[in-house]
Amino acid sequence: MKDVLVTDFSxxxxxxxxxxxxxxxxxxxxxxDWKGLEGTHCYCDGPAREQILAELxxxxxxxxxxDSGDYHYMSYLLALRxxxxxxxxxxxxxxxxxxxxxxGILSCGGWVKALQAEQPALEDVLKIGPExxxxxxxxxxxxxxxxxxxxxxxxxDILDAPYARTGWSQGTxxxxxxxxxxxxxxxxxxxxxxxxxxxxxxPEACCATPEDQAINKETNIELYKFITTHxx
Numbered sequence: 198m199k200d201v202l203v204t205d206f207s208x209x210x211x212x213x214x215x216x217x218x219x220x221x222x223x224x225x226x227x228x229x230d231w232k233g234l235e236g237t238h239c240y241c242d243g244p245a246r247e248q249i250l251a252e253l254x255x256x257x258x259x260x261x262x263x264d265s266g267d268y269h270y271m272s273y274l275l276a277l278r279x280x281x282x283x284x285x286x287x288x289x290x291x292x293x294x295x296x297x298x299x300x301g302i303l304s305c306g307g308w309v310k311a312l313q314a315e316q317p318a319l320e321d322v323l324k325i326g327p328e329x330x331x332x333x334x335x336x337x338x339x340x341x342x343x344x345x346x347x348x349x350x351x352x353x354d355i356l357d358a359p360y361a362r363t364g365w366s367q368g369t370x371x372x373x374x375x376x377x378x379x380x381x382x383x384x385x386x387x388x389x390x391x392x393x394x395x396x397x398x399x400p401e402a403c404c405a406t407p408e409d410q411a412i413n414k415e416t417n418i419e420l421y422k423f424i425t426t427h428x429x
Contacts, residue, residue, distance in 0.1 A: 199227040200425075202254070202261040202275075206231050206238075206268050209397035213410035215262075215417040227254045239267045241274075241303040249274060260424060261393040262417070266305060266365050269293060269395050272350045273308035276391075277316055283346040283390060285312070285322045286334075286382060288375060290354040290368040292327040320345075325378060326355040326368050333378055339386045347387045351375070353396025353416065360416050362409035363396045372416060376423055383427035392424055 201224055203210060210216040219226060229252060236242035241249070249271075257278060263271040269289075276285065287293065287309060295307040303311055312319055323338060324330045353361035360372040383389055397413055398405045 198256045199254070199258050200225040200260065201421075202227045202229070202258045202263075204229045204231060204249075204261070204263045204268070204271055206234070206264045207397070207399035207401070208232055209265055209399050209413075210262060210417075212400035213397065213414040213417070215414045218414070218418060219421070227258055229253070237268065239305050241270050243302075246274065246303060250277075253278075257391070259389075259391045259428060260421075261391065263393050263395045265397045265399050266352050266354055266363055266395050267399070269305040269350075269352055270303045270308040270311075271395070272348075272393050273303060273312045273316075275393060276312055276319070276348055279316070279318050279346075279348065279390070281346060282318050282320050283348050284320050284342060284387075285309070286347055286349045287322060287324045287326075287352075288350070288355050288378060289324065289326050289352040290366060291352070292324055292330065293352075326370065332370070333374070334381055339381065342387050345387055346390045347382060348390055349379070349382055349392045351379075351392065351394045351396075351420075353394065353413070356396075356416070360412065361396055362398050362405075362412055364398050364404070365396075372419060376419075379424065380427060383424070383429075385429070389428060392428065394420060 236245035293309040354363040354365045355368045355370045
């Protein structure tokens with residue numbers, strides 16, 4: 198099995214330099230180039246969904262970079278693969294639980310609701326970061342799920358601007374706070390089956406700057422080093 202899955206819709210990871218950095222480290226990559234695939238920007242229509250599912254590797258790496266938040270619905274497509282019971286932990290500035298629009302098409306803003314409706318193995322969802330939700334893991338949550346399976350999805354828009362530039366409204370978490378949450382999830386109390394990460398800024402975004410890309414690259418490198426050290 199490869200070390201990391203990269204799904205590339207916008208070229209953001211290449212433009213910021215993180216994808217070249219991974220290759221320079223000798224990281225074993227499952228790389229899927231879906232730039233130009235129609236029906237994928239913010240919404241994933243039926244033909245695009247079928248193509249993506251058909252082209253995903255049979256064995257999915259546990260660490261996954263899935264491009265900008267416009268493609269956060271990839272978490273839904275990846276989590277559909279799970280056949281045993283699991284919990285979802287979502288670190289995000291948005292709850293991503295909107296009702297499906299445009300005839301029920303999968304969207305970056307409604308993928309959690311779709312997963313809850315369509316994935317029988319999903320037991321519950323812990324949302325950290327959106328307004329009105331916890332800012333960290335609630336007391337007792339991990340202990341109550343000891344040795345159970347957990348899927349972690351991190352949208353970097355939970356982070357304040359010094360740590361991420363996403364093109365979406367952002368939260369106020371520091372990278373240190375996010376790493377503290379991840380360290381608790383990865384301390385062995387539960388079985389973390391996967392960590393996926395989104396929140397890049399597409400290079401064609403009107404407001405993207407070299408500073409934006411440099412910040413995102415630096416944070417991605419820190420997250421990669423931290424997660425690969427702790428994900429056993």
